[in-house]
Amino acid sequence: MSAPLDLAAMPLAGFRAWLPEIVLAATFLTALPLSLLGSARRTWLPRGTTALGLATATLLAARGLGDDAAIGVSFRLDAVAALSRLVIDACALLLVLLSAADRRPRSAAGVLPVRAQPFVPLHALALGLLPQATSLSGAVAAVLGASLGASLLLGLCARSATASQAALRASLAAGAGAAFAVYGLSLRYPLTGAEALAVTGAPAAALGVTIAVTLAGLLVSATASADLWQVGRRRPDLGSVSALAGWLAGPPLLAVAALVGKLVPPPTMVGGAVLTAAAATTLTAGIIGLLPSHSAATRFAWAGASQAGYLLLTPVLSSAHGSAIVTRHLALLALGAVAAWGFRQLSAAAPSALTRLVSRLFLVGLSLLPPLLILSLRPAARPALLAVSALGLLGSLGYLRLALAREPVVEAE
Amino acid sequence: MTWGLSAHLVVGAGLVALALLAFMVRRDLRGVLLGVMLVLAAAVLDFVAAGRLLDDLAGAVGALLVLVLGAAQLVVLTAIARRAAPPDEPRGRS
Numbered sequence: 001m002s003a004p005l006d007l008a009a010m011p012l013a014g015f016r017a018w019l020p021e022i023v024l025a026a027t028f029l030t031a032l033p034l035s036l037l038g039s040a041r042r043t044w045l046p047r048g049t050t051a052l053g054l055a056t057a058t059l060l061a062a063r064g065l066g067d068d069a070a071i072g073v074s075f076r077l078d079a080v081a082a083l084s085r086l087v088i089d090a091c092a093l094l095l096v097l098l099s100a101a102d103r104r105p106r107s108a109a110g111v112l113p114v115r116a117q118p119f120v121p122l123h124a125l126a127l128g129l130l131p132q133a134t135s136l137s138g139a140v141a142a143v144l145g146a147s148l149g150a151s152l153l154l155g156l157c158a159r160s161a162t163a164s165q166a167a168l169r170a171s172l173a174a175g176a177g178a179a180f181a182v183y184g185l186s187l188r189y190p191l192t193g194a195e196a197l198a199v200t201g202a203p204a205a206a207l208g209v210t211i212a213v214t215l216a217g218l219l220v221s222a223t224a225s226a227d228l229w230q231v232g233r234r235r236p237d238l239g240s241v242s243a244l245a246g247w248l249a250g251p252p253l254l255a256v257a258a259l260v261g262k263l264v265p266p267p268t269m270v271g272g273a274v275l276t277a278a279a280a281t282t283l284t285a286g287i288i289g290l291l292p293s294h295s296a297a298t299r300f301a302w303a304g305a306s307q308a309g310y311l312l313l314t315p316v317l318s319s320a321h322g323s324a325i326v327t328r329h330l331a332l333l334a335l336g337a338v339a340a341w342g343f344r345q346l347s348a349a350a351p352s353a354l355t356r357l358v359s360r361l362f363l364v365g366l367s368l369l370p371p372l373l374i375l376s377l378r379p380a381a382r383p384a385l386l387a388v389s390a391l392g393l394l395g396s397l398g399y400l401r402l403a404l405a406r407e408p409v410v411e412a413e
Numbered sequence: 414m415t416w417g418l419s420a421h422l423v424v425g426a427g428l429v430a431l432a433l434l435a436f437m438v439r440r441d442l443r444g445v446l447l448g449v450m451l452v453l454a455a456a457v458l459d460f461v462a463a464g465r466l467l468d469d470l471a472g473a474v475g476a477l478l479v480l481v482l483g484a485a486q487l488v489v490l491t492a493i494a495r496r497a498a499p500p501d502e503p504r505g506r507s
Binding site for chain 1: 418422425429436442445446448449452453455456457459460462463464466467469471472474475478479482483485486487489490492493494496497
């Protein structure tokens with residue numbers, strides 16, 4: 001009997017570490033023709049293929065949590081990247097499963113159509129590469145890929161002209177943010193003379209400008225949501241995004257946070273103060289947008305956008321312990337956001353005490369995340385950081401308000 | 414930093430300034446798309462110029478990625494825009 005194939009001995013070191021990415025790409029390439037060519041009665045084929053591929057990728061990502069491998073200088077799978085990838089793949093699987101449980105007609109708002117299913121693993125692939133990027137070209141590919149994936153999903157899920165308008169505005173914001181982030185990355189190349197994201201020997205002022213441009217672009221791109229733009233004040237919730245809203249609100253923040261940790265070197269006192277002020281501004285802006293919101297979806301979108309302030313704290317904390325706390329916070333936010341909004345949409349489609357209860361439990365859980373983060377930071381953080389982190393408590397009130405609200409999710413026209 | 418590279422960076426910054434002007438002056442779809450294209454063009458210019466002057470292939474790779482993925486993004490945005498018509502106007506107009 002011949003010896004089994006020893007993957008660890010293969011010349012391409014780390015092949016096993018990137019099996020989840022290979023599976024995601026294969027899922028997209030397989031499900032896409034099935035979704036385009038399949039009949040209306042065989043929607044289970046592309047849906048099942050997508051779900052199976054995402055489940056496989058999630059299991060492989062869980063198996064690869066202890067891996068530490070690199071592909072040249074472009075991508076490296078370390079502990080933070082492996083955890084981020086696992087959570088992103090799990091969120092994508094949850095999105096597809098919750099969408100499959102939605103039994104409303106295909107023309108109803110908020111349903112993830114069959115033709116959009118293959119683009120979920122594609123978007124998950126791009127988001128999973130963001131934390132792994134260690135070079136400028138890798139980061140550029142991941143940033144633009146993630147923006148493209150989000151635009152595709154928004155465009156395919158919008159079922160009416162009104163929803164398409166909101167999807168267009170969100171896609172334009174995400175695209176513009178990604179463009180500025182890429183421009184900021186392109187400025188680092190002539191400054192440092194090297195392709196690696198890690199910075200050595202660059203003028204501090206010029207580097208600060210590139211970091212500011214890149215961070216601003218990443219923040220805008222990661223927080224763009226169709227529900228931030230209501231088309232007409234009297235119109236109800238667009239409803240064209242449901243579990244998709246959670247998918248676009250949570251996992252991108254997790255992916256961007258891991259990239260920010262590589263982009264920004266340990267800051268000086270002035271740089272740390274600037275980043276802390278930017279975090280406070282982002283958290284506050286989300287709260288200001290949240291308060292006058294008159295619809296559940298808009299409140300959810302602003303609550304998610306306010307949480308983006310936390311990812312700016314990652315370089316300020318500049319310790320493995322602090323980064324791990326923020327990563328855990330954003331990972332739980334990602335999972336909670338997809339679950340909460342997905343179950344809420346299910347309860348609106350087929351009112352059930354169980355789905356309503358599950359959705360409210362997840363929303364209450366989301367509101368408890370900022371206090372948990374503050375308690376975890378307390379032994380290590382300075383008073384200013386604790387004060388900034390406390391701003392997130394106000395944003396968590398948005399989730400609590402959603403949990404207690406009795407309003408139904410109104411369908412789009 | 415050589416004079417040639419500085420000039421390219423200044424031109425790139427000028428393109429970004431034009432993009433910001435486009436965002437502010439023309440607040441419609443064409444203005445935003447034009448702005449996004451200008452910013453991506455500035456990024457391509459930076460990558461190509463730095464790669465050429467540093468004699469490094471990474472610049473060309475970065476520029477190619479921005480061109481391909483940026484073009485795909487613009488195509489998708491245009492496709493969404495064709496489906497999105499103001500509620501009071503007939504579809505087909507962007």
